Amino acid sequence: MEQAQSGPVDVAVIGGGPAGLTAALYAGRAQLSVKVIEGMGTGGQVFTTSVVENYPGLGVIDGPSISQKMEEQARDWGAEIVFGQVHTITGSLEKGFTLDMGEGSGPILARTVIIASGSSPRKLGVPGEEDLRGKGVSYCATCDGAFFRDKRVFVIGGGDSALEEGLFLTRYAKSVSIVHRRAELRASKHFMERAERNDKVNFVWNSVVQEIKGDNMVNEVVLQDVNTGETRSVAADGVFIYIGMLPNTKFVEGLVELDDQGFIKAGEDCRTSVPGILAAGDVRFKPLRQIVTAVSDGAVAAMQAEHFLASQE
Numbered sequence: 001m002e003q004a005q006s007g008p009v010d011v012a013v014i015g016g017g018p019a020g021l022t023a024a025l026y027a028g029r030a031q032l033s034v035k036v037i038e039g040m041g042t043g044g045q046v047f048t049t050s051v052v053e054n055y056p057g058l059g060v061i062d063g064p065s066i067s068q069k070m071e072e073q074a075r076d077w078g079a080e081i082v083f084g085q086v087h088t089i090t091g092s093l094e095k096g097f098t099l100d101m102g103e104g105s106g107p108i109l110a111r112t113v114i115i116a117s118g119s120s121p122r123k124l125g126v127p128g129e130e131d132l133r134g135k136g137v138s139y140c141a142t143c144d145g146a147f148f149r150d151k152r153v154f155v156i157g158g159g160d161s162a163l164e165e166g167l168f169l170t171r172y173a174k175s176v177s178i179v180h181r182r183a184e185l186r187a188s189k190h191f192m193e194r195a196e197r198n199d200k201v202n203f204v205w206n207s208v209v210q211e212i213k214g215d216n217m218v219n220e221v222v223l224q225d226v227n228t229g230e231t232r233s234v235a236a237d238g239v240f241i242y243i244g245m246l247p248n249t250k251f252v253e254g255l256v257e258l259d260d261q262g263f264i265k266a267g268e269d270c271r272t273s274v275p276g277i278l279a280a281g282d283v284r285f286k287p288l289r290q291i292v293t294a295v296s297d298g299a300v301a302a303m304q305a306e307h308f309l310a311s312q313e
Contacts, residue, residue, distance in 0.1 A: 008096050009033045011305045012110030013079075014086050015248075017044020018291050019281025020116035021070040021079075022298025023305075027114075028077030030306050035108060036081045037099070042071045044118045044281075046291055051168070055291050063142065066291075082108075086251055089113060093276030093308060111312070112276045112305040115252060115264060116298065119245035119282045119289075124156065128212035129241075136218025136238045141165035148238045150174045154221055156209055157242035158182065163191035165242060170200040173238070179204040181226055212239055247283045259285050270301040276308050 011027045013020045016038030027034045036042075046052065046063045053060045075081065084101045086108075091097035099108040121139035123129060129137055138144040145168055153173040155166040158180035166176050178185075178195065183205045185192060195201045206226050213220035213233075221236040247263045257265045257273035263286075264279040266272045272279050280297035282289045 008109035008111050009035045009080075010111050010309055011035075011114060011302065012037065012097070012099055012108055012112070013114045013116055014099070015044065015116035015118050015281070015283070016042035016071070016081060017116060017118045017281060017294065018046055018067075018070060019118070019283075019294040019298040019301075020044075020114070021074045022295040023114045023116060023280055023302040024074040024079035024081075024298075025070075025077050026299045026302035027305060028074065028079050030302065032302075032306060032309070034074075034079040035110070036074065036079055037086055037101075037108065038081060038083055039085050040083075042067055042081065051164075052291065086117075088251060089255055089277070092274075093312065097276065112278070112308050114270075114278045114280055114298075114301045114305060115249075115256075115272070115283055116280045116294075116301070117248040117251075117283050119247045121241065122244040122246050124209055124241055124243065126209055126211055128214065128218075129239075132212055132214050132218050132239075135216060136214060136236075137212060138238065138240050139242070141168045141240055144238075144240075145169050145172050148173050151237035152235060153177070153238040153240060154179055154204075154209075154234075154236050155240045155242065157244075158185040158187060159242065159244075160187045160191055162242040163187045163195050165240060166201060167191070167194055167198065169240065170198055173200065176201050177204050177234075178202070179207050179209065179223065181208050182206065209239070212236075245282065245289075249283060261285075268300070270297055270304055276305075278304050 010032035011034045013023050013036045024034045024036050086099045087102045088100045097110045149172045154177045156179050169176050207223045210224045211222040222233050224231045249262050266279040266284045270278040278301040280301040281294040
């Protein structure tokens with residue numbers, strides 16, 4: 001078992017997405033010691049995004065590339081990146097915080113904490129979804145799109161993510177059906193126009209998924225018309241789900257104040273209800289969740305951490 005570190009780092013950043021890596025970069029530039037704790041791999045949701053075309057100054061770039069650049073820059077400024085899961089956080093600004101990493105890993109000690117743990121895909125919660133996950137059910141077109149060459153794919157959702165990832169899937173799939181519970185999408189005009197021009201894309205309006213069927217792989221989707229209640233089964237090879245995100249905040253329930261959806265309540269200064277703990281990126285309650293807003297939060301949170309530390313001197 002690993003031993004606890006000899007002394008606390010100035011800033012522990014939970015999450016290695018754009019918000020967390022930017023926080024690490026800014027904290028490092030401020031001559032603070034930084035440790036980033038990431039569960040799987042750096043980049044967060046950006047890493048699984050096929051194309052990023054709205055990040056100022058970069059033009060069109062793929063998600064993995066921008067993720068790699070952010071990680072390299074954070075490391076260049078002294079950030080240490082470790083992999084693991086934070087189970088609980090205890091302590092205070094005055095006494096320091098302890099991040100419990102579970103069995104097999106020693107705790108991480110920190111003077112301040114930035115929570116940038118991001119969010120995870122919301123599930124439909126219908127029969128077959130969990131059983132067929134990885135067998136035709138996916139939440140990441142970039143990860144799995146190539147497996148659906150010349151296949152019939154259904155994309156569930158009506159926002160920008162659904163259309164962006166649906167358009168990406170047209171590179172491989174024979175057809176891409178966008179299923180939405182309303183008669184119009186929430187997506188931006190830019191994505192709508194691109195989807196409407198693409199011959200492989202069609203829309204299934206006023207419909208929801210009731211069940212996903214298949215033995216070893218998806219082969220059928222049961223759709224219900226929300227107006228008439230009628231159901232019908234359609235042949236399908238894949239189902240990609242984009243119906244929103246859920247914040248990764250289970251480990252801070254009861255510690256910091258959350259809203260009724262589980263997002264951390266923190267203002268534009270990124271300060272939570274606990275002094276010394278900040279929240280940045282998609283995990284924070286905010287009206288817009290984009291890469292640019294995440295990196296903005298990361299910079300603000302790092303500077304607020306610096307202010308907290310200065311107040312303790």
